[in-house]
Amino acid sequence: MGVIIGPRVIEAGLSLRLVLISxxxxxxxxxxxxxxxxxxxxxxxxxxxKDITSTYIVRVSGDSMEQAGISDGDELIVNRALExxxxxxxxxxxxxxxxxxxxxxTAAGVVLQAANPLYPxxxxxxxxxxxxxxxxxxxxxxx
Amino acid sequence: xxxxxxxxxxVDVNCFYAxxxxxxxPSLEGKPxxxxxxxxxxxxxxSPEAKALGISTGEPWFKIAPRAKEWGLVARSSxxxxxxxxxxxxxxxxxxxxxxxxxxxxxxAFLGIKGSPDQVVGLGRTIRTAVQRNVGMPVCxxxxxxxxxxxxxxxxxxxxxxxxxxxxWESMDPESRELLMxxxxxxxxxxxxxxxxxxxxxxxxxxxxxxxxxxxxMVRDRFSVVLMRTVLELRGTPCLPLEEERVGRDQLIxxxxxxxPLTSVPEFRQVLSVYAQQASARLARHHLQAKVLTAxxxxxxxxxxxxSFPSVCVPLPMPTSDPVLLTRAAHALLPAIQDGVKxxxxxxxxTDLRPSGNQQPLEPFTNPHEERGIGPLVEQISRKYGxxxxxxxxxxxxxGLDWSMKRGMRSPRYxxxxxxxxxxxxN
Numbered sequence: 001m002g003v004i005i006g007p008r009v010i011e012a013g014l015s016l017r018l019v020l021i022s023x024x025x026x027x028x029x030x031x032x033x034x035x036x037x038x039x040x041x042x043x044x045x046x047x048x049x050k051d052i053t054s055t056y057i058v059r060v061s062g063d064s065m066e067q068a069g070i071s072d073g074d075e076l077i078v079n080r081a082l083e084x085x086x087x088x089x090x091x092x093x094x095x096x097x098x099x100x101x102x103x104x105x106t107a108a109g110v111v112l113q114a115a116n117p118l119y120p121x122x123x124x125x126x127x128x129x130x131x132x133x134x135x136x137x138x139x140x141x142x143x
Numbered sequence: 144x145x146x147x148x149x150x151x152x153x154v155d156v157n158c159f160y161a162x163x164x165x166x167x168x169p170s171l172e173g174k175p176x177x178x179x180x181x182x183x184x185x186x187x188x189x190s191p192e193a194k195a196l197g198i199s200t201g202e203p204w205f206k207i208a209p210r211a212k213e214w215g216l217v218a219r220s221s222x223x224x225x226x227x228x229x230x231x232x233x234x235x236x237x238x239x240x241x242x243x244x245x246x247x248x249x250x251x252a253f254l255g256i257k258g259s260p261d262q263v264v265g266l267g268r269t270i271r272t273a274v275q276r277n278v279g280m281p282v283c284x285x286x287x288x289x290x291x292x293x294x295x296x297x298x299x300x301x302x303x304x305x306x307x308x309x310x311x312w313e314s315m316d317p318e319s320r321e322l323l324m325x326x327x328x329x330x331x332x333x334x335x336x337x338x339x340x341x342x343x344x345x346x347x348x349x350x351x352x353x354x355x356x357x358x359x360x361m362v363r364d365r366f367s368v369v370l371m372r373t374v375l376e377l378r379g380t381p382c383l384p385l386e387e388e389r390v391g392r393d394q395l396i397x398x399x400x401x402x403x404p405l406t407s408v409p410e411f412r413q414v415l416s417v418y419a420q421q422a423s424a425r426l427a428r429h430h431l432q433a434k435v436l437t438a439x440x441x442x443x444x445x446x447x448x449x450x451s452f453p454s455v456c457v458p459l460p461m462p463t464s465d466p467v468l469l470t471r472a473a474h475a476l477l478p479a480i481q482d483g484v485k486x487x488x489x490x491x492x493x494t495d496l497r498p499s500g501n502q503q504p505l506e507p508f509t510n511p512h513e514e515r516g517i518g519p520l521v522e523q524i525s526r527k528y529g530x531x532x533x534x535x536x537x538x539x540x541x542x543g544l545d546w547s548m549k550r551g552m553r554s555p556r557y558x559x560x561x562x563x564x565x566x567x568x569x570n
Contacts, residue, residue, distance in 0.1 A: 053236040054277035056558060062570025076567065081277045091567050096170030098567040114569070131169070133279075 048138055054081035056134065058091060058098060065089070065100050068115035074141050076100065078134035084127070093131035094122070100136070150263050150286055150311075151385065152254045153293040154237055154270060157281045157301065159250035160188035163229045164219050166279035167557045167565045175216045179204050181399055183220050183551060220550035228558045232278045240270055245385045253290055255385050260314055267309035287312035290383045291376035294333045295351070299323060313379075324352035324377075334373055339366070351377065395433075397421050398490025404443070405486045408477055411440065415477075418491045419470040420521070426464035426493065433493035434462050436469060438476035443487035451486070453479035462497055466521060469493070 049055045060074045068089065070076065076091070084090050086105040091098050092112055101112035101122070110130065112122040124130055156162060160178035165171045175192035179185065185203045186193070196214055198207060204218065211218060230249045238244050243255030254270075256263050267284035274282045285297025292312045300310035312320065330340045332351055346365075348354050355377035363371035372382035397418040405411055415438060426433060439454035457472040473491050480486070555563035 051277065053232040057564055058567040059564040060569050061566045062568055064569040070569065072569070075564065078567075080279060081273075093169040096168075096172070098169065098565060100567045100569045119570075133169075 048077055050079065050137075051081055054134075055079050057140075060100055060139075064114035064116045064119045065102075066116060068102060069141065070100065070115070070136075070139050071141060074139050076136045077138040077140070078136050080134040082135040082137070084132045084135050089136040091133040091136060093133055098133055103132075148257070148288070149381075150256050150258075150288060151290050151293045151381070152241075152256050152263070152267060152270070153247075153251060153285045153290070153297045154254060154274070154282050155251035155285075155297055155301075156233065156274075157283060158188055158190055159230075159280070160219075160221065160226055161190040161193075162280050163226050164222070164554055165190075166229070167225075168554060171217060175214060176219065177204075177207070177216065178219050178221060179552070181221060182402060183218075186218075187221070218552050220553040222553050222556060224556040224559045225554065229278060229280065233274055233280055233282075236274055236277055237270065240266065240273075243385050253293065253385055256286070260311060264309055264311050264314065267311070268307070271308050282308065284309045285312070286310070288379045289376040289381045290385075291333050291373055292379065295323070295327075295331075298331070321352060324355060325350050327351045329354050332373060332377070334369070339370070342366070395422055395425055395496070396490060396492045397425075398439075398492075399488060401487060401489075405440075405489065406483055408480050408482060411477060411480050411486075411489065412474060414489055415473040415491065416470050418489075419473040420466045422491060422493050423464050423466035423469050424521070426496070426499075430499050431496045432462035432464050432499045433469070434459055434495035434497070435493065436472040437492045437494065438473045438490070439492075440476065440480065440486045440489040442485060449484045451481055451484050453481075455479060462495075462499070464499060 045052075056078050058076050058078055060070055060072060060076060063072050066072075070089070076089075078091050082088075084103050086103065088103045090101060090103045090112075092101055092103075093099070094112075099112075101114060104111040104113055105127065110124050110127050112124075112130070114121075161171075161176050164176060164178065171190075173192065174190070175196055175198075176190040177186040177193050177198060178188040180187045183204050185201050186198055186207065187200065189198055189200065193216060196216065198216075207216070207218075210216070226249060233250075234244070234246050234252060237252050237254060241254040241256055245253040247253055256266055258266065263286050267286055271282055271284055274280050283297055283300040285293045285295065285300055286309070287293040287296050296310040296312040296315075299312075299315075300306050300308055303310070315323075328340075328349060329335050329343050329351060332354060335343070335354075343349070343354065348357055354374060357374055359371045359374045362374050375382050405414065418438075419436075422433070422436075435456065435458055437454060437456045439452070441452040442449055453476060455475045457475050459468060459472060463469070469491075476489075555565070557563060557565045
């Protein structure tokens with residue numbers, strides 16, 4: 001599997017395009033009436049990756065984001081190029097390790113929160129005091 | 144000079160391998176770090192902290208290792224899959240800023256750019272920010288009218304943090320440029336090294352400034368057209384156009400050091416078979432055929448006794464990419480292998496390459512193996528089911544052959560293997 005290394009050019013900021021898939025099987029010998037509309041199969045890369053140069057996949061270890069729908073062992077699709085906002089799920093560098101947290105930006109300061117009250121908040125005066133590695137855009141959750 | 148004249152930017156990743164390691168393992172930030180060559184032989188990339196310890200490029204790991212702990216030095220084996228993917232990301236991103244991109248090596252590329260001096264410097268900063276943000280790689284950008292000067296400007300940007308990683312040669316004042324060129328030895332010019340440097344020195348041309356002031360015609364007559372172009376490029380006259388893609392690769396080399404030395408002919412037979420098949424696969428993929436095969440082996444330079452560096456050069460009966468013919472040719476080295484001597488490396492090189500299918504050989508000279516399509520078949524199967532699923536005779540199928548490379552300190556292949564993804568902690 002080469003989800004993020006496929007040699008596709010995906011333009012930065014490309015919006016999701018609706019794709020028609022071949023609707024029905026057609027008897028051999030006849031030109032398919034649908035073939036003029038067939039534009040390739042649904043492509044997960046296209047759907048999940050907005051910019052191939054800045055998108056990475058990380059594996060989650062631990063249950064502190066469980067209540068945000070992110071479980072131990074899930075894969076997160078992370079875009080390094082996105083601007084982190086209030087409410088973003090981010091991968092931040094804490095003590096030399098990549099850590100998943102929710103980012104809260106308020107007038108009082110900036111907080112990294114786990115989605116589990118058992119884990120303490122990490123508060124800093126400004127966003128610049130944090131090293132944000134990337135912003136998570138999708139969670140590949142094992143159901 | 145028109146303001147919108149073509150300029151050349153050289154973008155180059157700082158300490159590429161070390162930066163790639165750090166991008167996925169932030170605990171390495173600020174620590175001295177070296178990345179080792181194949182087989183963990185010697186330091187090929189050093190972080191600035193490792194340079195500050197006095198470790199030089201090419202220093203053998205066994206000499207550094209005893210002091211690593213005391214220095215807090217971290218070593219990593221080369222992780223070529225990671226570096227290759229990071230490089231591809233950087234190059235793709237650079238391609239968005241210029242339609243004119245020449246990938247020069249794994250970590251550097253020339254870009255054709257246009258605009259006023261302020262615009263091109265601004266573009267350089269934009270590129271630098273984008274590569275840092277998207278890929279996490281620090282780069283420096285050198286901009287000039289010629290490739291040779293862009294290299295110099297890039298170097299200047301690297302050594303002067305005050306420039307913020309971007310330097311346009313023509314924007315420096317003339318006195319500073321002369322001072323810099325007078326301080327740098329000719330060997331710092333792109334393409335000048337070794338014997339050429341000694342010959343230039345013998346003529347009293349020691350600094351880059353002296354080279355730039357040499358008479359181009361004299362340089363052409365006494366040296367070469369290539370060096371004359373360098374002189375002109377140093378004076379700001381573009382002589383080396385951007386190449387979209389380097390065509391005519393003229394050789395392929397397959398060579399490695401062994402983790403444990405090879406000492407017997409049967410082991411060599413196996414190793415050479417593997418290389419010959421790799422060469423065959425690579426040739427087939429690029430639709431090339433080779434006319435000459437060279438096979439070589441050597442003892443370690445650190446092992447003063449038992450010096451042995453056998454090599455053979457085998458002209459092939461016809462241009463070919465056939466694994467059977469290449470394997471047979473590589474085995475011509477076997478009689479030169481001395482039993483019992485500890486060989487540290489071996490390899491094969493195929494040269495005199497040409498596109499396959501250009502010339503159909505006359506029937507009596509066609510190769511029976513090629514007719515049966517063994518090469519393409521082996522390649523097809525390996526592509527579908529992975530390397531090491533099929534091989535010819537002596538190479539065998541065992542995985543993890545004991546002579547394969549030692550890479551004990553390799554970091555995970557973070558971006559190319561599902562089971563080696565970077566871990567983000569949620570606890």
